[in-house]
Amino acid sequence: MFKNKSSGHGVRLHKTGPQVIQELHACIGCNECLLACPALGEPLTIDVLNRETLSGPISRPVAQFARSCYQCGACVAPCPVGLHRDAMMMWLKVRLLRAGWGE
Amino acid sequence: MESRRDRFEAHRGEAGYSWLYRASVLNGGTRVLFTILVISLAAGLFAWYARSENDPAPDSLFGLIYAIIGSLLLLFAATLYTLRKRSHRRRVVGGLRASLGWHMCFAIIGLAFLGMHSFGELNPRTGTYALYGMVALVISGLIGRMLDRLMPRLIAGEVHQVLTEEGDDRIETISQKLQAIVVHNTQDIRGFAVSGQTKSAASNSLVPLAQNRPVAWQDQTLHTPWDLAYISLESTPQELSREAGQFRFVPDEKSELLRPGALMPGSQEHISELEEVRQAMQHELFYRYVIRYWRAFHVLLALVTLGLLVWHVVYALQLMIPPLMH
Numbered sequence: 001m002f003k004n005k006s007s008g009h010g011v012r013l014h015k016t017g018p019q020v021i022q023e024l025h026a027c028i029g030c031n032e033c034l035l036a037c038p039a040l041g042e043p044l045t046i047d048v049l050n051r052e053t054l055s056g057p058i059s060r061p062v063a064q065f066a067r068s069c070y071q072c073g074a075c076v077a078p079c080p081v082g083l084h085r086d087a088m089m090m091w092l093k094v095r096l097l098r099a100g101w102g103e
Numbered sequence: 104m105e106s107r108r109d110r111f112e113a114h115r116g117e118a119g120y121s122w123l124y125r126a127s128v129l130n131g132g133t134r135v136l137f138t139i140l141v142i143s144l145a146a147g148l149f150a151w152y153a154r155s156e157n158d159p160a161p162d163s164l165f166g167l168i169y170a171i172i173g174s175l176l177l178l179f180a181a182t183l184y185t186l187r188k189r190s191h192r193r194r195v196v197g198g199l200r201a202s203l204g205w206h207m208c209f210a211i212i213g214l215a216f217l218g219m220h221s222f223g224e225l226n227p228r229t230g231t232y233a234l235y236g237m238v239a240l241v242i243s244g245l246i247g248r249m250l251d252r253l254m255p256r257l258i259a260g261e262v263h264q265v266l267t268e269e270g271d272d273r274i275e276t277i278s279q280k281l282q283a284i285v286v287h288n289t290q291d292i293r294g295f296a297v298s299g300q301t302k303s304a305a306s307n308s309l310v311p312l313a314q315n316r317p318v319a320w321q322d323q324t325l326h327t328p329w330d331l332a333y334i335s336l337e338s339t340p341q342e343l344s345r346e347a348g349q350f351r352f353v354p355d356e357k358s359e360l361l362r363p364g365a366l367m368p369g370s371q372e373h374i375s376e377l378e379e380v381r382q383a384m385q386h387e388l389f390y391r392y393v394i395r396y397w398r399a400f401h402v403l404l405a406l407v408t409l410g411l412l413v414w415h416v417v418y419a420l421q422l423m424i425p426p427l428m429h
Contacts, residue, residue, distance in 0.1 A: 058116040069255065070394065072398070099117075
């Protein structure tokens with residue numbers, strides 16, 4: 001019924017953990033995705049976001065950003081290296097979700 | 104004691120992706136206050152005018168002022184956010200969110216002004232259609248904001264089902280398990296007993312057969328080609344038929360895989376799990392399309408409303424200008 005397009009402006013599916021890790025390592029930290037984000041309310045550095053997306057405890061600002069993100073995909077087009085920040089945010093959301101259920 | 108607890112919380116980190124989450128952004132409160140204040144002032148003035156004047160009408164001076172303010176606010180709401188989104192100048196982290204907040208704020212104030220401009224006259228004319236368009240536009244925006252909150256949480260729930268605890272693709276993991284079952288069963292089939300007649304036929308063949316190679320299949324002798332360069336287009340007994348039930352990957356009603364004990368225990372669970380994951384992926388994609396297409400619908404509605412507004416302005420000018428000329 002729906003086709004998954006891997007390039008252009010098509011709707012993308014989630015990415016797996018190894019794919020997210022690969023993208024996080026490829027991030028050059030230019031901040032373009034955060035500048036283009038209409039959901040980010042308070043200043044946040046890309047280093048902190050990348051580190052906490054990958055593993056470990058999630059701080060309050062990063063968690064709030066993940067909860068505010070509505071997967072609009074505005075962060076994908078400005079990325080100069082073609083990464084999918086929306087998929088990374090989804091990974092972060094699933095981590096938050098699982099951490100919440102684990103309580 | 105409190106500090107120790109705080110340290111523990113910080114070490115453990117944030118958890119949960121609740122529906123009832125509320126972003127603690129201070130500017131949001133300012134915008135809500137501003138909206139309430141402006142609408143209250145406009146409503147107060149409207150009430151005063153409606154009581155003091157004998158002919159409160161949309162084409163009165165007061166009505167026209169409200170119409171101009173309302174239209175400008177709606178145009179401002181539309182252009183501010185759109186231009187800010189596309190602009191590459193003076194960008195700050197979080198600035199776009201503030202613009203989105205003002206976009207909603209101006210849209211609601213603008214609609215309130217235009218509603219008051221109508222003075223309750225909702226005759227089937229151009230102005231009424233434009234007003235209905237604006238109401239639909241603002242409501243679609245508010246619904247869009249609700250969907251923005253709802254859909255990502257639904258998507259995360261589906262992705263949770265699709266990924267394993269380690270973050271791997273569950274379809275791949277389940278497929279590997281099913282593959283192992285298929286391999287196991289294939290090995291079982293290769294272990295079929297060989298009849299004496301076929302044994303002798305095999306021993307007479309020019310090319311010696313491997314010990315574990317099947318030499319008979321469904322009472323038919325497996326022919327060994329005398330010439331290796333010869334490739335027949337006819338199906339050979341060694342080829343596995345697609346219709347053979349034991350080689351079907353996903354069973355249907357006719358498949359022998361549905362027979363109890365046909366596969367290793369747990370195969371049915373894996374197959375149903377595979378179906379669940381497939382459905383979760385479809386749901387995920389659907390929710391993503393809802394987010395995307397609702398935004399496109401909102402933009403389309405904005406264009407239609409703009410058209411209705413222009414139509415109404417032209418109509419109103421046609422009525423107003425001739426008396427002014429004479």
